[in-house]
Amino acid sequence: MDKEIQVHGYDLTCHEVTMTRLIKLTDEQGNTILNVPMEMFAVRTFFRCLMESDIPGIPAHKMFLDVIEILGGKLQKVVIDELQKGVFFATLHLTKNDAGKITIKAEASDALAMAFRAPCYVYIRESVLATAKNDSKNRVHWYDPKDEETLKTVRAATQGELLLYPEEELSQLIEIAIDIEDYTLAAKLKKALQDKL
Numbered sequence: 001m002d003k004e005i006q007v008h009g010y011d012l013t014c015h016e017v018t019m020t021r022l023i024k025l026t027d028e029q030g031n032t033i034l035n036v037p038m039e040m041f042a043v044r045t046f047f048r049c050l051m052e053s054d055i056p057g058i059p060a061h062k063m064f065l066d067v068i069e070i071l072g073g074k075l076q077k078v079v080i081d082e083l084q085k086g087v088f089f090a091t092l093h094l095t096k097n098d099a100g101k102i103t104i105k106a107e108a109s110d111a112l113a114m115a116f117r118a119p120c121y122v123y124i125r126e127s128v129l130a131t132a133k134n135d136s137k138n139r140v141h142w143y144d145p146k147d148e149e150t151l152k153t154v155r156a157a158t159q160g161e162l163l164l165y166p167e168e169e170l171s172q173l174i175e176i177a178i179d180i181e182d183y184t185l186a187a188k189l190k191k192a193l194q195d196k197l
Helices: 040-050 060-070 108-117 126-134 148-156 167-179 183-196
Strands: 004-007 009-014 021-026 032-038 073-084 087-096 100-107 121-125
Touching: 004 126, 009 040, 021 040, 021 108, 032 040, 032 087, 032 108, 032 126, 040 060, 040 108, 060 073, 060 108, 073 108, 073 126, 087 108, 100 108, 108 121, 121 126, 148 167, 148 183, 167 183
Parallel strands: 073 121
Antiparallel strands: 004 121, 009 021, 021 032, 073 087, 087 100
């Protein structure tokens, strides 16, 4: 059975290596369960949906929730249940008095903005966590090998600074360096990993 793991907290953060914006989802103890990448343009909308803002306008996430409420529905829960090529997807579970239960698919970052605004329960399927951690094509930190900016910090790091990176992180970075045929960087990272072991 594909168990659903409940999320108890969230934070908007930035990955220290790639500078990717992430929604960090945490358990009851505050431990990170999953990092959901977020497009740069969506960060402002995310904040506007969750917080009272002086900026004129109505965020699309809030508008969608208002429409659901006007039509007699309610957002019950959001389940992050799919991962495709580095993009998380979620199912919004709605209830409506005269229509029973309704589900709608959305990108996870959009679904999370609505879930936190509603508010409602958020869950992650175990199978999604396994894929995020084990599939090299869907790395948990979502590097883009075509984007030089993603490895800028790593290339500039000294050997001493690289020793501060967790072993798993260094291993992922080595794979990426090889993927983009940057063998000089791969050698630098391998040395750092060997020095840690």
